[in-house]
Amino acid sequence: MTDIRISPRYRLQRYLAGGYALFIAYVSLSPFTGWQEQGLYFIDVLSAPLAQTFTTFDFILNCVSYFPFGFFLGYILRGRRPAVQVMLLASLGGLCLSISMEYAQMYLPARISSNTDLLSNTLGTFAGSAFALKIAEYAWFSRIASWHDKWFRHDLVSDFGLALVALWMFAQINPTLPMLGSVFVSEVARWPFDIVPAAPFNWLECTEVAFNLLLLGILLHTLMRERRYTMNALLLLLCAVTLTKFIAAAILLKSWALLLWLNSEAVLGIIIGLLVLAAAIRLPRNWLFVFGALLAISYLVQVQEQLLAGTPSASMRMYHWHYLHMLNYNGLSQLASFLFPVLFLFYLWRTAMQRKE
Numbered sequence: 001m002t003d004i005r006i007s008p009r010y011r012l013q014r015y016l017a018g019g020y021a022l023f024i025a026y027v028s029l030s031p032f033t034g035w036q037e038q039g040l041y042f043i044d045v046l047s048a049p050l051a052q053t054f055t056t057f058d059f060i061l062n063c064v065s066y067f068p069f070g071f072f073l074g075y076i077l078r079g080r081r082p083a084v085q086v087m088l089l090a091s092l093g094g095l096c097l098s099i100s101m102e103y104a105q106m107y108l109p110a111r112i113s114s115n116t117d118l119l120s121n122t123l124g125t126f127a128g129s130a131f132a133l134k135i136a137e138y139a140w141f142s143r144i145a146s147w148h149d150k151w152f153r154h155d156l157v158s159d160f161g162l163a164l165v166a167l168w169m170f171a172q173i174n175p176t177l178p179m180l181g182s183v184f185v186s187e188v189a190r191w192p193f194d195i196v197p198a199a200p201f202n203w204l205e206c207t208e209v210a211f212n213l214l215l216l217g218i219l220l221h222t223l224m225r226e227r228r229y230t231m232n233a234l235l236l237l238l239c240a241v242t243l244t245k246f247i248a249a250a251i252l253l254k255s256w257a258l259l260l261w262l263n264s265e266a267v268l269g270i271i272i273g274l275l276v277l278a279a280a281i282r283l284p285r286n287w288l289f290v291f292g293a294l295l296a297i298s299y300l301v302q303v304q305e306q307l308l309a310g311t312p313s314a315s316m317r318m319y320h321w322h323y324l325h326m327l328n329y330n331g332l333s334q335l336a337s338f339l340f341p342v343l344f345l346f347y348l349w350r351t352a353m354q355r356k357e
Contacts, residue, residue, distance in 0.1 A: 011156065011159040012148075012159040012162050012163060013072050013075055013076045014072075014076060015159060015160060015162075015163035016072050016163055016166060017069065017072035017073060017076065019163060019166070019167065020068055020069050020072060021069065021097060023170075023332065024065065024066070024069065024097060024101065025101065026328070026331075026332050026335070027065070027328045027329075027332065028101040028104070028105065028111075029101065029104055029105070029108065029111075030328045030331055030332075031331070034108060034109055034110065035107045035108065036107060036109065037107065038106060038107065038109065040106045040113070042102075042103055042106065042113070045102065045106070045113045045114065045115055046115050046118075047115075048114075048115055050115060050116050050119070053112060053114040053115075053116050053117075054116045058116075058117070058120070059116060059120045060120075062117055062120035062121050062124060063120050063121075063123055063124035063127065064124060065121070065124065066094050066097075066098070066120075066121045066122075066123075066124030066125045066128065067124045067125070067127055067128040067131070068128060069093075069094060069097070069124075069125055069128060070090050070091070070094055070124060070125035070126060070127060070128025070129040070130075070131075070132070071128035071129065071131055071132045072128075072132075073089070073090035073093050073094070073125070073128075073129055073132075074086055074087065074090045074128060074129030074130070074131070074132030074133055075132040075136065077089055077090060077129075078132060078133055078136055083133050086129060086133060087126055087129045087130055087133070090125055090126065090128070090129035091122055091125050091126040091129065093125065094121055094122050094124070094125025094126070095118070095121070095122045095125070097121075098117065098118050098121035098122060099118065101121075102114065102115075102117060102118055150225070151224060151225060151226070151229075151233075152223050152224060152225060153223060153224070153225055155354070156354075157347065157350045157351050157354050158223055160347060160350070161219055161222065161223045161347050161351075162223060164219060164340070164343055164344065164347055165216070165219060165220070165223075165237075167336055167339065167340055167343070168216055168219075168336075168340055169237070169240075169241060169244075170333075170336055171333055171336035171337045171340060172241050172245070173241060173244045173245050173248055174245075174248070174329065174330065174333040175245055175246075175248045175249035175252060175253050175257075175261050176253070176257075176260075176261070176315035176318055176319075176330065177261060177333060177337075178205065178209070178260075178261050178262075178263050178265065178266045179209070179241075179242070179245070179261055179262055179263070179266035179267075179270070180208075180209040180212045180213055180266055180269065180270065181205055181208060181209055181212075181265070181266060182208065182212075182303050182334070182337040183205065184315040184330065201264065201265065202265050203265075204302070205265040205266075205269070206265040206266075206268050206269040206272070207269065207302070208269070208299065208302050208303065209265060209266050209268075209269025209270060209273065210269040210270075210272045210273035210276065211273070211295055211298060211299040211302065212269075212273075212299065213234075213238075213269070213270055213273030213274065213277065214273050214276060214277055214280065214292075214295055215292065215295055215296060215299060215340070215341065215344055216234065216237070217230060217231075217234050217273070217274075217277040217280075217281070218277075218280065218281075218288065218291070218292040218295070219292075219344060219347070220233050220234055220237070221281050221288070222288075222348075222351060227281065230277075230281055231274075231277070231278065231281075234274075234277070238270070245261055249261065252319055252320060252326075253318050253319060253320070254318060254319070254320060257318040260318070289348050289351070289352055292344070292348055293345060293348055296341040296342075296344045296345045296348070297341075297345070299341045300338075300341040300342065300345075303337055303338055303341065304338065313327060313330070315330065316330075
């Protein structure tokens with residue numbers, strides 16, 4: 001039997017690949033209601049004419065959606081197998097995941113199982129694995145692993161923490177959410193001369209932004225080898241999220257909604273969070289963990305209440321497209337905002353236990 005054991009060095013990539021597979025499952029099966037037998041047979045789905053369900057938009061979107069999954073698989077498998085085998089194994093992984101999703105969609109009346117989706121998903125995985133093999137040949141890309149070893153601790157818990165940073169970033173780049181917030185932006189005036197009464201300053205949202213930033217800062221502080229660079233790393237990450245959020249808004253949103261994600265509550269919350277974090281990282285490690293746990297619990301309670309105030313469909317009119325994909329994207333952002341403090345608590349617990357071992 002062929003040995004495909006993966007080196008612990010690729011632990012972070014495995015976390016990312018597994019998390020992305022869960023992302024695909026959520027998008028494919030959301031909202032997970034209305035399951036029922038529809039009298040369909042999967043063999044009929046596979047043998048249906050490709051033109052029956054083919055649309056250019058869905059084909060391209062499916063390829064793009066599975067591209068990162070193929071990239072992670074290709075990156076993990078590279079170096080241990082010939083290039084052809086890597087691409088075949090990665091494509092097989094994408095095909096198996098796609099088959100599972102298409103089969104499950106047969107029991108969801110709101111979804112359509114399609115063999116063109118199987119084809120596009122597999123092609124996207126194949127392209128992602130091929131890109132991983134190609135880009136890994138460049139010297140600058142190989143330095144990423146060196147930067148990881150230089151700036152971050154490298155163990156089981158730390159790799160989970162870095163994957164948690166990626167989850168945080170995904171939750172924040174949605175342009176219909178305020179900067180570091182979790183409540184979808186409400187409807188506003190669309191025309192220059194519309195009169196809209198000014199909304200009162202929301203201190204609850206400001207506090208939520210500060211808590212969110214503090215959780216990220218504490219997480220980075222525990223991950224970095226040189227903890228004196230925590231603030232620099234945090235500011236760099238905030239700049240990256242801000243740029244990505246602006247690009248996403250420019251691509252996905254209508255012109256009148258381009259900068260709605262940047263409000264006064266977010267700006268003040270970020271300033272307060274940075275000031276508190278500068279003092280908090282000077283605490284002894286045990287007290288910092290206690291402070292982080294209390295913050296996570298408070299943020300979790302606050303986010304749970306805030307999420308009830310803003311539903312994923314609240315901002316659909318801000319998008320250029322009103323497809324179900326956008327609604328799923330919003331729902332996933334909401335779920336990620338809720339999961340982050342929960343997983344952060346687990347990370348703190350595992351880190352504390354590791355120190356005692």
